[in-house]
Amino acid sequence: MQVGALDAVLKALLPVTRVVDAVNTWIGKRIAWLILAAVVVSAVNATVRKIFDTSSNSWLELQWVLFSAVFLLCAPWTLLANEHIRIDIVNNALPKWLRSTIDAVGHAFFLLPLTIIMVVTGIPFFLRSVEINEQSGNAGGLAQWPSKALIMVAFAMLFMQGISELVKRIAVMRDLIPDPHASQRSSLETEAEEIISAIEKH
Numbered sequence: 001m002q003v004g005a006l007d008a009v010l011k012a013l014l015p016v017t018r019v020v021d022a023v024n025t026w027i028g029k030r031i032a033w034l035i036l037a038a039v040v041v042s043a044v045n046a047t048v049r050k051i052f053d054t055s056s057n058s059w060l061e062l063q064w065v066l067f068s069a070v071f072l073l074c075a076p077w078t079l080l081a082n083e084h085i086r087i088d089i090v091n092n093a094l095p096k097w098l099r100s101t102i103d104a105v106g107h108a109f110f111l112l113p114l115t116i117i118m119v120v121t122g123i124p125f126f127l128r129s130v131e132i133n134e135q136s137g138n139a140g141g142l143a144q145w146p147s148k149a150l151i152m153v154a155f156a157m158l159f160m161q162g163i164s165e166l167v168k169r170i171a172v173m174r175d176l177i178p179d180p181h182a183s184q185r186s187s188l189e190t191e192a193e194e195i196i197s198a199i200e201k202h
Helices: 003-031 034-052 057-073 075-080 088-093 096-131 145-173 187-201
Strands: none
Touching (some): 003 075, 034 057, 075 145
């Protein structure tokens, strides 16, 4: 593809990336509240078990489903915010062009193929669970198909966010847009400054 044609394609795709970013941000911010729900369920379940010497596998499994929903459905938002796990000290020491190249290669050849595999294999995994009305192996547990639906939905969302990040990264390398993470400070730097500030106060 010629350089001019590539730039034209990127410019056409950039508005789409903004829509994907907005949708995943909206979903992520709301799904994150399920952490609070999981904490409340866990606290109530523990309290009832201690006071009344009784418990329910359904409430215990609900904690796992809530946590899984946060972990899976917030992954695209985490990728968008550039807060996914990596070695920040090494990454920040690299020149800008090399960081962008590593991100582009990582998204194109590792992240996107993985998401495709997970969606393609996750759909029959979910459909089979619905077909047999799969239930928990624990007495009084929950149905299994809702939690299995999370896999294909989350990786489909992550695929879209991966495409968005790849397009933006290439656009940055082509100087079509400013680097959205250029002024972002790593969580390690922020945490270190907070610790130093706390020490100085005491």
